[in-house]
Amino acid sequence: MYQIITKRSLNPTVTLMEIDAPKIAKKAEPGQFIILRVDEEGERIPLTIADFDREKGTVTIIFQIVGATTEALNHKNEGESICDFVGPLGTASHTDGLKKVAVIGGGVGCAIAYPIAKKLHQSGCEVHAIAGFRNHDLVILEDEFKNVSEKLMIMTDDGSYGQKGLVTNALKELIDSGEQYDEVIAIGPLIMMKFVCALTKEYGIKTTVSMNPIMIDGTGMCGGCRLTVGGQTKFACVDGPDFDGHLVDFDEAIERSSMYRDFERQEHEKTCNLFKKEVE
Numbered sequence: 001m002y003q004i005i006t007k008r009s010l011n012p013t014v015t016l017m018e019i020d021a022p023k024i025a026k027k028a029e030p031g032q033f034i035i036l037r038v039d040e041e042g043e044r045i046p047l048t049i050a051d052f053d054r055e056k057g058t059v060t061i062i063f064q065i066v067g068a069t070t071e072a073l074n075h076k077n078e079g080e081s082i083c084d085f086v087g088p089l090g091t092a093s094h095t096d097g098l099k100k101v102a103v104i105g106g107g108v109g110c111a112i113a114y115p116i117a118k119k120l121h122q123s124g125c126e127v128h129a130i131a132g133f134r135n136h137d138l139v140i141l142e143d144e145f146k147n148v149s150e151k152l153m154i155m156t157d158d159g160s161y162g163q164k165g166l167v168t169n170a171l172k173e174l175i176d177s178g179e180q181y182d183e184v185i186a187i188g189p190l191i192m193m194k195f196v197c198a199l200t201k202e203y204g205i206k207t208t209v210s211m212n213p214i215m216i217d218g219t220g221m222c223g224g225c226r227l228t229v230g231g232q233t234k235f236a237c238v239d240g241p242d243f244d245g246h247l248v249d250f251d252e253a254i255e256r257s258s259m260y261r262d263f264e265r266q267e268h269e270k271t272c273n274l275f276k277k278e279v280e
Contacts (some may be wrong), residue, residue, distance in 0.1 A: 001081035002036075003209045005058055010140040014108055016050070022057030024049075024087050025160050030115035031093030031242055033212065034059065036245050037084040038072045043067050046237065048212050049088060050111040051118070060083075060112035062140070077099050090241050093185070093208070095119050100126040102174065102181045103149075104196055106188020107133060110141050112210055114148075121148035128179065129153070130170045136161035167192060168199050181205055186245060187212070194250035201246050204243065209245035211236035211253070227253045 005019035024034060034049045051060035054217030063070050076082060093116050101120055105113030110131050117127050129149040134157045145152050153170040157276050163170065171184070186196040187210040200207040211227060225236035229246035234240065 001083065002085040003081045004078050005056075006078055007076070007078045008138045010062065011115075011138050014062060014111075014138075014140055015065065016060060016062045017073075017076075018058045018060050019082070019085055020057060021059045021085050021087075022149075024059050024085065025054050025057050028052040028059060028088040029092035030095070030119045031112075031210065032088035032090045034061065034085055034087030034242070036061075036073075036082055036086070038069060038076065039083050042072065042083065043069050044084070046089070046212075048210075048241075051115055057086075062108065064108045090237060091239075093119075093210075093242055095123060095125070098123075098125050098182045100128075100179075100181050102128045102130065102171060102179075103193075104130045104171065104184065104186040104188070104236065105131065105132070105141075105145075106167060106186075106192040108140070109140065109143070109188030109192075109210075109212075112145055112212055113185065114141050116185055116187075117145060118148045126150050128174060128181075130155065130167045130174075132156070132167040132170075132178045132188065133161075134158070166195075168195050171196065172199060173202055175205075183185045183208060190250055190254045193245060193248075194254070197245035197250070198249070207245040208242050209248060210241045211243060211248070212241045226256070 003020040005020050005178040008016045010016055024190055028049050033046045035044050035046050037044055046242045047061045047063055049059055065071055065074050098120060103113050103117040117129055121127050127149045128151040129145045130153045131145060132155040138154060139161055155165050155167055155170050183203050184200050184207045186207060193209045197207050227234055227236060228245050228249040240280055
């Protein structure tokens, strides 16, 4: 069993948990993920490692409440435990030798972008961070990004906080102002990553994307995270999750990612109703 040391709500649908997992914390690197089960009857789900503390022996996860398992996980409180917590899995993000990087996060994807920005900053790389959200209420990890970035631009679709517009607007503004990047790292909704890659391709800037959003099983057995990269079939969980964004077939990935949306919604509603009955 793995104890929940800290639980904090980042916005109405996103929760941060710090889990006591010293063996995982000892080896974890940015870009990797864990697989957890809330209880013995629960399903296995992959979640990206948002942070880790080797001295404390803790691993931080940040999750959006979208399905039955994340709803059940969110009902756990500090001091309680979850059944399984396995990792680190996946290939760590490549950060060696980079001197100046734009790190872009969209929504809950910022939870994956942050540890990469942190490691780059610690290695002496100049980090320019761009974080995009639908509105002010959904902004997460702003202070954390400030601490590891020379520049931070917060973008909101409705202009309720930061600048109004998309992350691509901010990136184009930086590039056109003369900023030159060794690499752009983009993590967030598939449609966001698609358009970031379309922009950077115009400027000839190497771009890495994380395909965590399409992972389901996390071991390569279910095939749910299958995607086409440079004409070849890859699996996000075992071959990635990081890939050359200019080679990813985003249209195919976007189409396949919608396959489970209705099922997730139905299971989420069932779980919510179950917890309501328990409270009553």
